[in-house]
Amino acid sequence: METQSFVLAKRPVGLPDESAFKLKRSSLKDELKDKELNLHGLFYSVDPYMRGRMNDAKSYVEPFILDQPINGGVVARVSESKDPDFKKGDLVLGQLPWATEMIVSSSQVHKINTTEKLASEYLGVLGMTGLTAYFGLLKIGQPKAGETVIISGAAGAVGCVVGQIAKIKGCKVVGIVGTNEKAKLLKNDFHFDETINYNDATDLASLVKQACPDGIDIFYDNVGGVISDAIIPNINFHGRIVLCGQIALYNAKEIPMGPRIQPYLLTRSILMQGFTIGNFSEHFAEGTAALDGWLKEGKLKSSQTIVEGFAELPKALLGLFSGKNIGKMIVKAEN
Ligand SMILES: NC(=O)c1ccc[n+]([C@@H]2O[C@H](COP(=O)([O-])OP(=O)(O)OC[C@H]3O[C@@H](n4cnc5c(N)ncnc54)[C@H](OP(=O)(O)O)[C@@H]3O)[C@@H](O)[C@H]2O)c1
Numbered sequence: 092m093e094t095q096s097f098v099l100a101k102r103p104v105g106l107p108d109e110s111a112f113k114l115k116r117s118s119l120k121d122e123l124k125d126k127e128l129n130l131h132g133l134f135y136s137v138d139p140y141m142r143g144r145m146n147d148a149k150s151y152v153e154p155f156i157l158d159q160p161i162n163g164g165v166v167a168r169v170s171e172s173k174d175p176d177f178k179k180g181d182l183v184l185g186q187l188p189w190a191t192e193m194i195v196s197s198s199q200v201h202k203i204n205t206t207e208k209l210a211s212e213y214l215g216v217l218g219m220t221g222l223t224a225y226f227g228l229l230k231i232g233q234p235k236a237g238e239t240v241i242i243s244g245a246a247g248a249v250g251c252v253v254g255q256i257a258k259i260k261g262c263k264v265v266g267i268v269g270t271n272e273k274a275k276l277l278k279n280d281f282h283f284d285e286t287i288n289y290n291d292a293t294d295l296a297s298l299v300k301q302a303c304p305d306g307i308d309i310f311y312d313n314v315g316g317v318i319s320d321a322i323i324p325n326i327n328f329h330g331r332i333v334l335c336g337q338i339a340l341y342n343a344k345e346i347p348m349g350p351r352i353q354p355y356l357l358t359r360s361i362l363m364q365g366f367t368i369g370n371f372s373e374h375f376a377e378g379t380a381a382l383d384g385w386l387k388e389g390k391l392k393s394s395q396t397i398v399e400g401f402a403e404l405p406k407a408l409l410g411l412f413s414g415k416n417i418g419k420m421i422v423k424a425e426n
Pocket residue numbers: 138139140219220223244245246247248249250267268269270273313314318334335336337338339340366367368369411412413414415416417418419420
């Protein structure tokens with residue numbers, strides 16, 4: 092059987108372009124071994140952390156290997172199975188290669204009990220990004236009713252869920268975004284109290300102050316850089332900074348020098364804690380059940396940008412760095 096896959100063609104410096112990826116065609120072997128599955132990819136997750144994996148640098152996740160397929164969260168359909176626990180047509184989720192067809196060990200995936208129409212939610216609100224929002228906000232941010240929560244990258248996969256959970260917890264929610272369209276959507280559809288378009292702001296710090304007259308109790312930081320610089324001086328005594336992402340710096344050739352923030356943390360007893368979602372892996376079932384419950388009750392809405400076509404994977408990944416998505420960016424393959 093023929094397959095196509097995207098491999099890492101080179102290690103980019105700065106903002107990558109599509110020349111960092113190469114489409115390869117190859118054939119899969121005909122016979123499966125015991126416990127192997129033949130899968131057809133349906134939905135592929137593109138995520139900002141993948142940029143870090145394009146570098147040859149030690150991190151919490153292994154770098155991609157040159158000339159080898161990129162891999163990430165994928166929802167696939169079983170086309171053939173040599174494991175009695177899986178049958179043709181089952182939907183599975185795993186950390187899988189960017190390939191149209193693939194043969195993998197059944198231990199690399201787990202079944203998801205859903206329809207093909209809803210399966211992409213397991214890459215978003217019911218998957219890694221939803222869980223990141225849930226545990227980052229609830230375990231580190233510890234929101235209390237009446238508190239003010241500000242979120243950078245607020246219209247993205249994680250940010251949009253953080254804002255909605257903060258509203259469920261009775262907080263005032265302020266979102267920082269890159270376009271007026273995103274700002275409007277967060278207010279109208281996701282019930283954020285205030286939004287700020289940082290691309291329209293000449294003095295972001297004053298707009299933050301104006302949007303948060305009682306100061307900030309929780310800063311959920313997805314972005315870093317100058318946006319964080321404008322927010323941190325407005326954080327209240329005993330505030331919490333949930334350090335989730337720093338996308339503004341992922342393509343930086345050198346880490347820029349920012350203001351010294353330690354005096355704010357010190358004098359206001361502010362907690363700043365970084366995390367990666369793997370820290371909470373023992374509690375994923377609890378998180379997924381809570382998110383699923385809120386979805387079913389209509390308290391939480393899913394938001395996705397679905398890009399059609401396997402060939403669009405590189406463009407979709409790169410689009411995250413210029414704000415092309417609202418909610419979770421996902422690539423849908425041809426059936
Ligand atoms: N700690 C963890 O375990 C964990 C897990 C998942 C994600 N994350 C991190 O959380 C953050 C959000 O991830 P996500 O999956 O939800 O991505 P996302 O927010 O859906 O997509 C990225 C968004 O970031 C904004 N952005 C891109 N470059 C920017 C820049 N230079 N300055 C300001 N904003 C910029 C864009 O929105 P605008 O149009 O609004 O600029 C873009 O749409 C990322 O930093 C990611 O690495 C961390």
